[in-house]
Amino acid sequence: MQPITDTNELRALCERLAQADFVTVDTEFLRDNTYYPKLCLVQVADDEGPHAIDPLADGLDLAPLMDLLDNQKVLKVMHACRQDMEIFFQMMGKLPSPVFDTQVAAMVCGFGDSVGYETLVTKIAKAQLDKSARYTDWSKRPLSDTQLHYALGDVTYLRTIYRRLAGELKATGRERWVDEEMATLRDPNIYEIAPEDAWQRLKVRTNKPRFLGLLQELAAWRERQAKERDLPRNRVAKDETLFEIAAHPPKDETALDRIRGIPKGFSRSKAGKSLMSALEAGMNIPDGELPHIERAKPRPATPPMADLLKVLLKIKCQDAKVAARMVANAQDLENWAAEPDTTDIKAMHGWRYEIFGADAVKLMNGDLGLTARNGDIDVVELVAEEEPEDDEEGA
Numbered sequence: 001m002q003p004i005t006d007t008n009e010l011r012a013l014c015e016r017l018a019q020a021d022f023v024t025v026d027t028e029f030l031r032d033n034t035y036y037p038k039l040c041l042v043q044v045a046d047d048e049g050p051h052a053i054d055p056l057a058d059g060l061d062l063a064p065l066m067d068l069l070d071n072q073k074v075l076k077v078m079h080a081c082r083q084d085m086e087i088f089f090q091m092m093g094k095l096p097s098p099v100f101d102t103q104v105a106a107m108v109c110g111f112g113d114s115v116g117y118e119t120l121v122t123k124i125a126k127a128q129l130d131k132s133a134r135y136t137d138w139s140k141r142p143l144s145d146t147q148l149h150y151a152l153g154d155v156t157y158l159r160t161i162y163r164r165l166a167g168e169l170k171a172t173g174r175e176r177w178v179d180e181e182m183a184t185l186r187d188p189n190i191y192e193i194a195p196e197d198a199w200q201r202l203k204v205r206t207n208k209p210r211f212l213g214l215l216q217e218l219a220a221w222r223e224r225q226a227k228e229r230d231l232p233r234n235r236v237a238k239d240e241t242l243f244e245i246a247a248h249p250p251k252d253e254t255a256l257d258r259i260r261g262i263p264k265g266f267s268r269s270k271a272g273k274s275l276m277s278a279l280e281a282g283m284n285i286p287d288g289e290l291p292h293i294e295r296a297k298p299r300p301a302t303p304p305m306a307d308l309l310k311v312l313l314k315i316k317c318q319d320a321k322v323a324a325r326m327v328a329n330a331q332d333l334e335n336w337a338a339e340p341d342t343t344d345i346k347a348m349h350g351w352r353y354e355i356f357g358a359d360a361v362k363l364m365n366g367d368l369g370l371t372a373r374n375g376d377i378d379v380v381e382l383v384a385e386e387e388p389e390d391d392e393e394g395a
Contacts, residue, residue: 043151069088080116113325218237218278
């Protein structure tokens with residue numbers, strides 16, 4: 001099967017797909033040498049079969065595909081869709097909708113943490129994937145039959161997987177669990193980094209206000225440069241270079257060229273001059289407006305209660321057949337054990353509270369216990385002993 005390279009053919013396909021209840025979607029892309037992912041192939045499938053669309057084909061207008069992704073009547077089914085969503089967000093200016101992520105659904109249905117597509121193909125579709133083309137260069141043309149067979153497999157079996165998971169969610173009443181998780185993936189803010197916030201992604205070891213102010217401006221400069229030139233951030237400047245400049249800000253262009261990681265003559269370039277402007281902006285931030293990092297207060301060793309909570313979490317999630325990571329992580333439990341009165345964790349709300357949080361509260365209050373029985377661990381309700389009544393005759 002050859003990829004679609006003609007706009008009229010794509011329009012006809014998308015008009016047909018628009019009549020389906022759902023379509024499966026996947027992408028192949030590269031981002032080694034660019035800031036934005038380079039879309040190389042889009043795969044879609046309905047019950048009539050899978051299709052590959054070549055976004056690199058000369059003259060191909062992807063507008064029909066974008067309309068399909070925005071069609072509210074057609075559910076778009078993807079697996080581990082965050083990167084696919086990012087690509088479409090950059091192309092459309094908005095996110096595909098509605099979307100169903102089979103990785104999220106599989107975690108809710110008890111297939112484990114961050115379960116891979118290949119695992120679901122094996123367990124649900126009872127098939128085997130040929131992954132020999134996984135690491136090929138998807139930008140080179142023509143694509144081989146092996147590449148196309150691999151790519152189309154990523155949407156072919158997804159139809160069977162979706163139907164099985166959707167059926168389980170409906171039977172168990174857990175559709176809203178997936179909806180809650182999908183709400184995060186539908187937030188545009190996770191796909192677009194504001195340049196002024198880019199410094200917060202760096203691993204900073206000091207909390208000196210002026211250093212952070214300079215780093216904030218330098219990271220914003222790098223983010224803008226990377227976007228404008230469509231280059232990876234580290235091709236514009238490595239993190240270590242930004243740290244060095246912020247720690248020892250050059251007073252002039254000559255000093256800038258002497259910094260390790262800065263190419264010779266860089267200061268005379270347009271990018272170099274804009275970097276010096278960013279430095280000046282960082283130096284001029286008023287003291288009261290400089291950024292700071294809230295350092296976590298040191299805590300004593302993990303309370304033993306945290307270990308009990310981890311055991312309880314494992315038991316309750318095994319019983320509920322849901323991935324434990326969706327309910328709470330180790331840091332959540334350690335924070336909760338250190339501050340039992342907190343309500344600022346996910347396990348204290350919604351469906352997570354129903355399957356784990358309520359019993360966790362009982363455990364910490366002494367109303368629930370864990371006991372060994374027949375080589376396993378049971379959860380038992382603890383009943384408080386009644387106070388003996390006074391014996392009036394013996395008084």
